Amino acid sequence: MSYRPTDSLVVRGSWSTSFRAPSLTQAGVKLRTTQSTFDCGANQAVADLYCMGDGTQVSVNSLELGNPNLNAEESEAISVGFAWSPSANTNLTIDYWQFDHEEVIDTNMTAVLDRAITDASLRHCGIVPPGEQGISYDEALCDVTDNSNLNIEQDGANLTEILSNYIGEFNPRDDELFLPLFRDHAIPLENTGSQTLAGIDFKFDHRFVLPSGDLTFAFDGTHYLEFERNKPGSDSLEKLVGTYRYPENIARMSIDWEAQSYYLNLGANYTSSYEDDIEGLRSREIDELDSLGILDSKGEHQVDDWLVWDLSAGYYVNKSLTLRARINNIFDKEPPTLYGSSRGFDSINHNALGANYKLSISYRF
Numbered sequence: 001m002s003y004r005p006t007d008s009l010v011v012r013g014s015w016s017t018s019f020r021a022p023s024l025t026q027a028g029v030k031l032r033t034t035q036s037t038f039d040c041g042a043n044q045a046v047a048d049l050y051c052m053g054d055g056t057q058v059s060v061n062s063l064e065l066g067n068p069n070l071n072a073e074e075s076e077a078i079s080v081g082f083a084w085s086p087s088a089n090t091n092l093t094i095d096y097w098q099f100d101h102e103e104v105i106d107t108n109m110t111a112v113l114d115r116a117i118t119d120a121s122l123r124h125c126g127i128v129p130p131g132e133q134g135i136s137y138d139e140a141l142c143d144v145t146d147n148s149n150l151n152i153e154q155d156g157a158n159l160t161e162i163l164s165n166y167i168g169e170f171n172p173r174d175d176e177l178f179l180p181l182f183r184d185h186a187i188p189l190e191n192t193g194s195q196t197l198a199g200i201d202f203k204f205d206h207r208f209v210l211p212s213g214d215l216t217f218a219f220d221g222t223h224y225l226e227f228e229r230n231k232p233g234s235d236s237l238e239k240l241v242g243t244y245r246y247p248e249n250i251a252r253m254s255i256d257w258e259a260q261s262y263y264l265n266l267g268a269n270y271t272s273s274y275e276d277d278i279e280g281l282r283s284r285e286i287d288e289l290d291s292l293g294i295l296d297s298k299g300e301h302q303v304d305d306w307l308v309w310d311l312s313a314g315y316y317v318n319k320s321l322t323l324r325a326r327i328n329n330i331f332d333k334e335p336p337t338l339y340g341s342s343r344g345f346d347s348i349n350h351n352a353l354g355a356n357y358k359l360s361i362s363y364r365f
Contacts, residue, residue, distance in 0.1 A: 060109075
């Protein structure tokens, strides 16, 4: 729906609803290697057994198992905004948008760990056998029993007693006082809950028409207002904007010069600061970061914002032949350091390539 009160202004809005049926892979029985995260802050029983009582999030290697009983994901979307062109060479658009998703399909390892406390069929020493699902424990844990002489794979086993006896027998380090997990946990896909994503998009450009060419200034960006979703294994919501890998603002600005036979473009990409994910680090590693002055007064680390520039140019040799060159990250800026990533940087929002160059030739027949 749109309304044009004047020739230069358009007010617009839209609403839609949709659904997405599970894919053949998601509804099948094949395993897919991935990574699952369980949230000890969402379930105290899980926290006591696997996180020393702390509300941390832990990521582990797992096998994602299809589920034929999945429901379709449902979504609702709205957008409201306007486009204003006060002149033929000036354009401004601002749009608010919101997406609500229900029955989101994902793995829910927190819930599986919780069910495994009372369901022995989900507890396995070593690799999970083919055709089964559940949690893979370090094989050494099978040598430990509870006070009724039951090991972790047996019905009725008391996991709290097994943990206590494991600590007494193996004497693990002070930062490893939890049930030891192994690898390749077989976690089924589930309809895990809901999520809401909302934000504002901005876009502006202005072109100066000069005797020798056109000079254009442009800016576009997104400000995220809300990103909430169910915590794994819990009905409570977590707010993600400004947390690990979810920057609040992203933007691009550019200056473009277009002449008859060539063009030049200088651009910059900006990603705002956000919170590092250091909850999964060992206590001694966090103590080391604190001693180096890296953590703030709240014991957190904020990832620096990132601004990188690029330069591109092109030359039209004739109507058929064009030469192009591009330099990305012209100042060779390194990505911000992340201590919660094994790579040491965020490969989704940042780039570790540094300055790099591209040359291309195109010919139109």
